[in-house]
Amino acid sequence: MAFNFGAPSGTSGTAAATAAPAGGFGGFGTTSTTAGSAFSFSAPANTGTTGLFGGTQNKGFGFGTGFGTTGTSTGLGTGLGTGLGFGGFNTQQQQQQQPATLGGLFSQPTQAPAQSNQLINTASALSAPTLLGDERDAILAKWNQLQAFWGTGKGYFNNNIPPVDFTQENPFCRFKAVGYSCMPNNKDEDGLVVLVFNKKETDIRSQQQQLVESLHKVLGGHQTLTVNVEGIKTLPDDQTEVVIYVVERSPNGTSRRVPATTLYAHLEQTNIKTQLQQLGVTLSMMRTELSPAQVKQLLQNPPAGVDPIIWEQAKVDNPDSEKLIPVPMVGFKELLRRLKVQDQMTKQHQTRLDIISEDISELQKNQTTTMAKIAQYKRKLMDLSHRTLQVLIKQEIQRKSGYAIQADEEQLRVQLDTIQCELNAPTQFKGRLNELMSQIRMQNHFGAVKSEERYYIDADLLREIKQHLKQQQEGLSHLISIIKDDLEDIKLVEHGLNETIHVRGGVFS
Numbered sequence: 001m002a003f004n005f006g007a008p009s010g011t012s013g014t015a016a017a018t019a020a021p022a023g024g025f026g027g028f029g030t031t032s033t034t035a036g037s038a039f040s041f042s043a044p045a046n047t048g049t050t051g052l053f054g055g056t057q058n059k060g061f062g063f064g065t066g067f068g069t070t071g072t073s074t075g076l077g078t079g080l081g082t083g084l085g086f087g088g089f090n091t092q093q094q095q096q097q098q099p100a101t102l103g104g105l106f107s108q109p110t111q112a113p114a115q116s117n118q119l120i121n122t123a124s125a126l127s128a129p130t131l132l133g134d135e136r137d138a139i140l141a142k143w144n145q146l147q148a149f150w151g152t153g154k155g156y157f158n159n160n161i162p163p164v165d166f167t168q169e170n171p172f173c174r175f176k177a178v179g180y181s182c183m184p185n186n187k188d189e190d191g192l193v194v195l196v197f198n199k200k201e202t203d204i205r206s207q208q209q210q211l212v213e214s215l216h217k218v219l220g221g222h223q224t225l226t227v228n229v230e231g232i233k234t235l236p237d238d239q240t241e242v243v244i245y246v247v248e249r250s251p252n253g254t255s256r257r258v259p260a261t262t263l264y265a266h267l268e269q270t271n272i273k274t275q276l277q278q279l280g281v282t283l284s285m286m287r288t289e290l291s292p293a294q295v296k297q298l299l300q301n302p303p304a305g306v307d308p309i310i311w312e313q314a315k316v317d318n319p320d321s322e323k324l325i326p327v328p329m330v331g332f333k334e335l336l337r338r339l340k341v342q343d344q345m346t347k348q349h350q351t352r353l354d355i356i357s358e359d360i361s362e363l364q365k366n367q368t369t370t371m372a373k374i375a376q377y378k379r380k381l382m383d384l385s386h387r388t389l390q391v392l393i394k395q396e397i398q399r400k401s402g403y404a405i406q407a408d409e410e411q412l413r414v415q416l417d418t419i420q421c422e423l424n425a426p427t428q429f430k431g432r433l434n435e436l437m438s439q440i441r442m443q444n445h446f447g448a449v450k451s452e453e454r455y456y457i458d459a460d461l462l463r464e465i466k467q468h469l470k471q472q473q474e475g476l477s478h479l480i481s482i483i484k485d486d487l488e489d490i491k492l493v494e495h496g497l498n499e500t501i502h503v504r505g506g507v508f509s
Contacts, residue, residue, distance in 0.1 A: 118164075122148070125155030125164045126172070148172040151331065168331040169305045175331055176306060178314035179338060180324040183295070188288050191245040191257035192230060193264050195276070196283040201234040204242060208232075211279070215244065218275045219266070224249045225258075234348070236340035243287065260286040295325065303328045379460075386467065433465065 124130075125144045129137045140156065144166075147153035151168030168175060186192050197204060204211065208229060215227045230243040246258040264286045266272060276284065290298075302311035306328050314326040329335055405413075424430050440457070457465075 121157065121161060121164050122155070122170065122172075125157035129155075129157035131156050131159060145172075149174045151175060171305050171307075173305065173330065176310075177329045177335070178306070178310060178326050179329050180314075180318060181327045182323060183290055183325055184287050185289050186260075186287050188259050188261055188286075189257060190288075191260050191263055192243055192287040193245070193260055193267065194283075194285050194287050195242045195244060195281050196235065197240045197242060197280045198238070198282050199240055199280050200238050201232060201240045204232055204240045211242070214279055218272060218279075219246065234344060236337070236344055239282070260288050290325075298325065305330070433468075 125141075126148055127141060129140045129144065131137060131140060144155040144157070144164075147155060147166045148170055149172060151166060151170065151173035153166050155164040155166055157164070167173075212227050212229065216225065219225055219227065226247045226249070228245055228247060230245055232243075233241045235241050245260075246263055247255050248258050249255045264284065267276065267284050273284075299315055302308045311326070315321075318324055318326060329338065400409075422429075
């Protein structure tokens with residue numbers, strides 16, 4: 001079922017909307033209604049003139065002269081979304097720019113007779129049908145109103161005039177709303193073109209290389225062209241969106257991206273489009289940003305069948321006018337499509353959040369391991385620092401062996417003695433150390449009685465205590481060795497004195 005706002009079947013124009021898959025958005029321009037569910041907003045005129053930005057083959061939003069007016073069809077050739085996503089805007093094919101048609105875009109000529117007759121017939125079917133000529137016509141009028149509100153059925157009102165077809169695009173349909181779509185920010189120079197495949201994402205990813213080679217052959221198989229895949233995204237109904245761009249290499253070694261308009265125009269050729277359909281492509285469009293003039297034109301003209309008051313309120317309620325733009329939603333199918341897309345995007349966001357959560361957990365584990373290694377390396381560095389200090393002390397002792405104590409060394413000795421006295425003071429570190437040791441013994445004693453109460457000394461503190469005690473022991477050993485050396489020297493002096501006394505006694509005798 002096609003969502004077609006604007007001219008009835010049979011009208012023509014340069015912004016004619018081609019057949020699109022279910023859930024796609026058509027263009028604001030005169031349309032030739034075809035199978036599919038594409039939104040098409042257009043003026044009902046049938047002039048066939050070129051659009052503001054050239055003749056377009058539009059699969060997205062174009063721009064006409066508005067509901068109930070006639071004049072030249074001036075499709076801007078811009079696309080709204082992928083047709084299966086949230087409707088991100090994608091500028092469609094823009095060929096020969098013709099600013100001369102600007103007047104026709106904004107002009108409001110007199111109403112076409114065909115559209116006038118359509119409105120008169122609709123009003124007659126809803127208010128005063130003359131089919132039966134009795135009180136049953138009033139019941140028929142209510143039935144026609146119900147069909148018009150629902151957006152389906154035929155409204156019979158006269159035996160000599162064909163019935164009116166009620167579609168969901170008629171202005172009396174109640175199942176309408178306005179949503180918002182993201183506007184892309186890609187430039188034409190980026191060369192991004194969207195291809196929608198009627199295949200699952202897993203199939204596309206498993207055959208990505210073959211797909212690239214097939215697209216290269218479709219483009220002519222030139223050695224200077226390279227097809228690249230920008231991204232792959234899952235769409236509802238087992239469809240997949242593939243974003244591609246083509247890089248062209250010149251003989252001098254430089255390369256550039258083929259503009260999106262050029263690439264899209266080539267893909268829209270009849271023979272190329274047939275080959276793409278054989279590959280499973282159901283829709284192709286450019287992904288380029290809208291110009292400020294195009295956005296302004298879209299916002300100024302409400303879509304056909306949408307109340308201008310609702311459209312103005314939608315513009316006021318826009319949560320982010322810089323990134324979002326209002327788009328109409330007509331019928332339950334469109335609502336269901338957007339619901340499916342919303343569910344799909346929610347699943348993708350949840351998948352991404354799960355991946356981020358796993359990465360955070362892995363980083364936390366790595367952080368814990370790194371912190372443990374840092375603490376280990378700190379302890380190792382402290383041990384190596386102490387060993388290095390001991391080596392330096394021994395080396396300095398060897399170097400100063402046999403020399404008298406110098407003034408700076410004597411000053412350093414005095415400072416060390418002062419520090420030693422402070423350490424040995426009852427109220428200083430040694431007293432506290434003894435108190436801690438006594439408390440440890442008491443805790444060990446109580447721990448034997450109450451095994452559930454256990455206290456432990458920090459490993460670093462225990463190491464410092466052991467190091468301190470070891471230094472004390474080494475100091476005592478050094479003092480003992482000095483005293484022993486002094487005693488040996490004294491004994492040697494005494495022995496020499498005794499021998500001198502005996503020699504002198506022998507001489508005098």
